[in-house]
Amino acid sequence: MIIRYMEKYWYIAILAALFMVGEVSVDLYQPRMMEVIVDNGILGLNNGGVPDLSIVTSVGIKMILVVILGGLCGVLCGVFSNLCAQNFGNDIRKDCFRRIMHFSFSQTDKFSVGSLITRITSDVTQVQNMIQQLMRGFVRCMMFFIAGSIALVSLDADFRIVIAVSLPLILVEIGIVLWKANPLFDLLQRRLDRMNNVVQENIAGARVVKSFVQEEREEERFEKSNQDLMDTQRRVLVLIAMMRPVMNIILNIATVAIIQIGAFGVQAGRTAPGTVMAAVTYLTQILNGMMMLAMLFQNLTRGITSSKRLKEVLTSESEIRDGAGIPARAGTLEKKESGSDKEPAKKITAGSLRNENRGRVTFRNVSFSYPGHRTQVLHDICLDIAPGETLALIGETGCGKSSIVNLIPRFYDAAEGTVEVGGHDVREYKLEDLRSRIAIVLQKSELFSATIRENISIGRPDASEEEIREAARNAQAEEFILQQREGYDTFVAEAGMSLSGGQRQRVAISRALLKNADVLILDDATSALDFGTEAALQKKLREKYRDVTKIIIAQRIVSVQNADRIAVIDDGRILDCGTHDELMSRCPAYMAIYESQLGEGGAA
């Protein structure tokens, strides 16, 4: 699956491998030239022990040239392996991001946001590194290994015993270390998370710690997690630190064995002394190749885990797909015409017959359960919301209010029944068209690190300054925006930390108002506003957005009492639906909510 991404770059990969072969060949050949310089040149072995300067210079120059060639090969190998691995990684990264951006909400839920982020950032890098190392390291190790083995086998047969014994030993050692280290890595991650958690809690909850005067206790708690982390980390470090020395010991014992075997061979006249020296060199090459392979292998396992995680993302198909599209009559083009027509009075007259239905939202016997969960969240919901109507949804947390509105822009699809917008099943629309007709303000105000102005105009980048300011004014946001250091140009820092909860909600509402949609959904989006601000906002909504269908989820009676209709939701069903007064006279559940928020007896 992941390897498919290599297809585009296979020839580059082969070039990289070829240049690597060139570089290693020079690496293998160069010591021989050095030997000639030392033995024949400096020591003058063929010259009666007198140094031969001409050999030194001539072979020296040749050696420099060969080494330059080798270096060139190395550089080129680097160029090609980088071209290949980085483009490969980039392709995966882009594809992952594209996929994730088009994920349905249930897919995002399934993976969790945090895990998706790690996949795009660190997993892609892991896979990219794996490819790069495979190309460079694997070829290199294999060449050393193969060249060494061939050379050694062609020497005296007795040396093979040493290889036959030491090679499995090293393999066993690598196996043991990996087998022991892997569970430790997991443990290490968990302990690190725990320590982080303690720190995080203490920083975020500093007010609580201080007001309960529990600093010392928190220090103890931290000390415990710190100690645990240290212990695990030490075990990991020790294990890794052991690996190389143990390999070295095996290698050195093997060297001793080779020399001794060689000594016997020479004594018996089977082997020449030079062969023994060569055998030592080859053995070192083979075992070094092994060690490098072991390191590669360690990275390989990490890379394979990462590539599996990427594969999960890349093979996830969004189950929410575009519909065939609605004929242009009701499409976006016309909407823009009437949408830019801001004055409500005009809009009503201009709201010709063909547009009268555009804001209608209808639920027909809708049932829903979250994908992968068995419990049904919504049961047989029937609702018809007229254009321009304000419908409020009220009910306990988890009763299904958010689930109802999430079906309208097709964040999720209903299991049974149909949801219609403007008289058409939402599944008939192209997703983009559908969503451009709906402005939803989510429970958690998601702001981008951009200026306040950009955050507001995100749905309509072409909006004029006056339109932006009007939206902000209507959302009760202008006052605090102008108080910011740079007004609308104030940069909203990381996750909107610089703004309070209520301020963030108002920026998000401004954004939705500016979008000029047919349907406006506030999903508990005013919870952090104080009563006065919320009341002013609702007044604006009533006056200025008369044509827009408004669906408001809230917990507080004050937030919903002025709605045209209030639907009381309980356990995924609509208990009752009517005006505040109607519900007060007939719906016990509604009255209970009212009571609890008003205190016993009600206001005088």
Added chain:
Amino acid sequence: MSQQGSGASSYKSTTVQRGFGRGPMAGRGAPVEKPKDRKKTLIRLLGYFLEFRGELAALMILVVVGVVGTVLAPRYQSSAIDAIVGKEFDAVPHFLLIMLAMYLLYGASMLAQGYLSAVLSQKMTGKIRSDLFSRIVYLPISYTDANSHGDLISRMTNDADNISNVISQSISSMFSGILTLIGTVMMMLWYNAALGLLTCSTVILTLIVTKILTKYMRRYYVRRQALLGSLNGTVEEMVTNCRTVTAYNLQDKVITDFVKTADDLTRTGIIAETIGGSMGPVMNMFNNVSFVVVAVFGAWFALQGYISVGVISAFIIYAKQFSRPINELAQLYGQILTALAGAERIFAVLDEAPEDLEGEKITEDAEGVIEFKNVNFSYVPGKQIISDFSLKIESGKKIALVGSTGSGKTTIINLLMRFYDIDSGEILLDGKNIRDLALKDLRNQIGIVLQDTVLFSDTVRANLTYAQPDISEQALENAVKRTRCDRVIRALADGYDTVLSGSGAGLSQGQRQLLAIGRAFLSHPQILILDEATSSVDTRTEKYIQDGMAQLMQGRTCLIIAHRLSTIRDADQIIVMDHGRIAESGSHEALLEKRGKYYDLYMTQFAGLAT
């Protein structure tokens, strides 16, 4: 996504970035973050080392043993081979045994070094982390409010890890590198000063060339790092905000931006990594050139009769031995600088002034009379938040603070708790300026229930008995019943011993609030600060919370940031705040009659309900 979640993910992204930086070839030429005051930080870090001088000394001895082993073993190896060449086969086992012993000595020393370095590095980072945490808990709130939490956490993890890595991986190679270097240079100069200087200068020349090259390369690494940062930022932001991206049809725009950054990153990355990867072959070339230079000059010297032939072959080995530790040390240098930069950031936190805990002890329970006298306060100079605020609260009275967001209600609480200190005026508790009281004693008198309920990842019991871990079971049961927490506890699988994971993320908002109320109740404060939650809780839980609150408030001086009409009406006094001043105060009825700000507020908010 809760606060907790976003904090955790931002930590993740910082580690991820680190992961990126350690690309396959990032060792050489990778950007090195430079500490601002190298010397001072180093000296301070050495102070930590001194605490572990025993381990350090042992490590040094081991290094010396290891170096002796590596230096001697090849000699016996060549002796053994010479013996074979010279057909003195009886001597071979003898040399081999010594050689084996040397190698084993070396191996054992390496093993012990690895172990000791690991222990040392963990002890030291553990110590640094403890120190850091001890400082963090005592930092004033103004620090945690003003600084990014992710940044603080990254100091605790990444920066401390960098120090740990340097210690575990570099200290012994640094010792042995320096030892080998000194030994080699001395040997070379002892054999022949001229050839020795020549050898040293070729190696040093190589280093200078690489240094210059590295400087050019670093530019690309820095650029790559910046692009990487912005790419990771985009990913984190867009994936976290994916719901908004979807709702506003922003996918295509976001993807286009991402692709552009990703392509830029790849281009820069290819150049940076290629140059970085070329360093190896280039260095290799230079090393070989210097070998030839030494060989040519050596041969010439020998022909001139300055040196014997054997000396040249020794020099060739020394030249190699000389350049290896220098290369290693050059690489270590980068790592050490990075670690020092991390240490500097850690020390910066350690140098922050902690809260002043000193002051007059409070020996008995306070009466609970609070008085604000002409208090002025601003978070940022010039932006006055509280202006000339005066208020006296008698013992046992309930005060409701109302007013729009930003009117200064929360600030009043911050000031009373001394999370922030006032600019002028005074705040008195039982007639004593709170500035003169011991901070811990002051806070012990005050219980607090905040809007964002903070619970700890511990058992429910530990969370409830947070202020008094040794409380009796009876008292706990009693408190839990009174504050209506029993309902929450019964709903949990292991009752009191249920471990709340992720700071209580598995509990509903209402359950968390109830537990926070129980926790405050069990701390037996004389004064109570309540920040009524605005956010949504289901009706039944809401009722329990109100009951719990009522129990909690009984007989205590209460300062409530109120959002609910029932709370406001039940208060002894309502303070209407506006732009940091008291706009109005009085009882519900009196204020309604006055037809001022409170009346407006009431009419817009609650009047509709009453009819």
